[in-house]
Amino acid sequence: MTTVDTGRTHRLGPVTDIPVGEGRAYAVDGHQIAVFRLRGGGLRAVSAVCPHAGGPIADGLIDAKVVICPLHQHVYDLATGCSTTGQPPLRVYDVRTDDDGILMLTT
Known part of the structure; x- marks a missing residue:
């Protein structure tokens, strides 16, 4: 697992911007981040660009544990x-x- 380390909190927007079971891409400090709203109510966030061929990960199919890249069906563990x-x-x-929406934390 690789994480970005900048020591900041980023407010991304309201949770309702992401339909349950889908993802949305956000630009944060020059990185594209895919945030997914899981059917069980949780959130997951990963790089929004597939390392294989640059596919839009936020457009991939998800379940409670994985996302599937929409271009070549590569599977990534969301945790x-x-x-x-x-x-x-x-x-x-x-x-x-929090009460105001989605927070992405980097430490």
């Missing part, structure tokens, strides 16, 4: 960023909610 199909890992970001 660790590790690929189950032999690709380099995605970066994983700490994301949570």
Whole structure:
């Protein structure tokens, strides 16, 4: 697992901007971040660009544990960023909610 370390909190927007079971891409400090709203209510955040061929990870299909890149169906674990199909890992970001929406934390 690789994480970005900048020691800051970023407010991304309202949770309702992301439909349940889908993802949205956000630009944060020059990085594209895909944030997913899981059906169980949790959030996950990973790099928004597939390391294989630059696919838009935020547009991928998700379940409670993985995201599938929409271009070539490579599978990535949402908690660790590790690929189950032999690709380099995605970066994983700490994301949570407060009363005002989605927060991405970097330490």
